[in-house]
Amino acid sequence: MKKKRSVSRHAVNWFVHIFLALLAIIWVFPIFWVILTSFRAEKGSYISTFFPKSYTTANYVKLFTDTQVLNFPRMFMNTLIVAIFTCIISTFFILSIAYCMSRLRFRLRKPFMNVAMVLTMFPGFMSMIAVYFILKAVGLSEGSMILVALVLVYSGGSGLTFYIAKGFFDTIPTSLDEAGYLDGCTRWNVFTKITIPLSKPIIVYTILQSFLAPWLDFIFAKVICRANADYYTVSIGLWKMLEKENIDNWYTCFAAGAVCVSIPIAILFIVIQRYYADGMAGAVKG
Amino acid sequence: MEQVSAPALHSRKKKAGKINHFATPWTLKNAAAKGDWKTRLSFLIMGFGNFAHKQIVKGAVFLAGEAAFIGFMLASxxxxxxxxxxxxxxxQQKVWNEAKGIYEYAAGDNSLLILLYGIASIAIVVLFALLWLASVKSCYKAQYQQEHGKHVNSFADDVKDLFDTNLQGLLMPxxxxxxxxxxxxxLIFMISMAFTNYSREGDHLILFNWVGxxxxxxxxxxxxxxxxxxxxVLGWTLIWAVLATFLNYILGMILALIINRKDTKIKGFWRFCFVLSVAVPQFVSLLIMRTMLQPNGAVNVLLQEAGLISSPLPFFTDATWxxxxxxxxxxxxGIPFTMLQVTGILQNIPKELYEAAKVDGANSVVIFFKITLPYMLFVTTPYLITTFTGNINNFNVIYLLSGGDPVPVGMTAGKTDLLVTWLYKLTVDQQFYDLASVIGILTFVIMMVVALVTYHRSGSYNNEEAFR
Structure with a gap:
């Protein structure tokens, strides 16, 4: 009896592992495919074999040197600049609001939290066109001002996404704050000397999350840049490579670009996950 | 939502005794009823009371605010x-210029700019009203403090307060x-467009009117x-949101359970395989999928080469496909994403529940539907609601993948278009701004209704202690 059961358990185990392996192949396949394509020597998107006939690194070289039609290095720099500024402003906004909502008590706190909840429910795309008109009216829609406009668009409304950081601040025991007040700290001292040092996971999470936004966004960048190719971010660039007039020349470069962009983002994402998990576990572990 | 509001509730309970803390004697009503002539004069000349009580900087700020506002109102x-x-x-009109012998264009009105400036002006009026309220209160506060023999704050005191009791005044603005x-x-600008005829239709792109x-x-x-x-489009959006949310949720949970099984080997490796696909930026993986599934893309070509199909599969050309x-x-x-989200919660399900079920002879399917799923639904309702509303607004997947295709002839939306992608097409491609804005408002209403109804009916709202 016991032996029979262990045999069937063995069979189930085998089945489970084969099943998982199949799923893993399905999930990894497109990623594997793109890496293969980025080293493919044949041009164009039409292929007849799974594995490339010959391999080359020319796609990567072309991506970073051929700046005539699509200036990828420039797009990369644009995105990096926008990301750095977005990240500084957003982090400041999010942490400020989260701290006020979590620790300070004032009359408009509750109404603000409710309004924030409602505002986040509107589709972001709805206001997109309006944002463009507003930026145009204040003269931020032409020339290098486009980069400023992108920073403002990504960071401007970020104060609304304070919920995760607020949840974290809520887990820091108030007794620590009270100890601080007894020692003569002002609220500002408590915020900068007690709360912030204890909140490393959630600060790193917020920083990385807002740093990633400009790399991942496609729609706002497209609406705001319109035809100003000098200020494209990488996501528009990659999209352009797949358009009908470019795809024959740029398909393999698209794959190379996708790999170049994905590797740093993937690393950051995995780091974020760790800090997110730490953040969810609370601030001061008992 | 539950996790978020719980600490807030907790702290409210704790602070219940102090809640009147926010009520101060310096209100508008008191200022009108009990204010002396200095305070009353500040109703007209903002900051006058502050000057009278030697709060020069504060008074100057209020006065400058008033002057700037009056200047702005007169100017534009x-x-x-x-x-x-x-x-x-x-x-816009053509005017014949005799001297130059050419037609010149005389600038006409641009309704869009008028609407934008009008709304911005209203916003400034509202902000000014708030400033006025603050100034009146501050004048009365100064008077009140002097009458009651309390210290009247100097500018230095106010600045110090910004770093202490009034920290929100420093951090929030x-x-x-x-x-x-x-x-x-x-948002207000866009909502107001819903009540105009701002559209390419009937040539209303420059001049448009209110149409109720x-x-x-x-x-x-x-x-x-x-x-x-x-x-x-609404029907498909709802079908899509339901299927996308619940299939992802249940399958992702099953995947997490399978990986978490006691007998599964190399758990970290399996997780890594799935997390990898989440880590790649979504627009990259979606664009890759799209090129692979084109009629002459990799999938069709390879299947044809292998002799499995004779003509390309209509991935994006047939509505059902x-x-x-x-x-x-x-x-x-979505599945790897759900897996990441639920793994931690799954490990928190009380072991006794499973043991009891096993003693009663339940098999794993029964355990899943009677224990795991209800527990998870209970804990993750807020997460599910956010995913559901997120899916109603799932622009990326549809726009980057199918672009809404296939589009029937003469229609503005394709068979896979969601309300948001339709909204995008109506604004960016078709320039039917009025209709797009109506659709945005309706999308919001649908999301609100869904969120409120499900949240109020869910276990985590009605029966907070079910699993304690």
């Missing part, structure tokens, strides 16, 4: 607001300005072309 604000009623009607300028103002609720009638009617499109394709690819995108 008043005009902008008066134009808001008509939205302008003067078209900048983020609030950001939210106001980049979320609230555009007419656009809502057109979108919601069952008759016209737009109405029919709306109801069919396209809908199935976007849902399946969304599974590819």
């Amino acid at each position: 604000g008043g005009h902008a607001m008066s134009m808001l009623l008509s939205l302008g009607g003067k078209a 900048l983020p609030l300005i950001g939210i106001f300028a980049f979320t609230l103002l555009p 609720l007419q656009n809502f009638g057109r979108v919601l009617s069952f008759g016209g072309n737009i109405g029919k499109t709306f109801w069919s 396209a809908r199935a394709t976007v849902i399946i690819i969304n599974l590819w995108v």
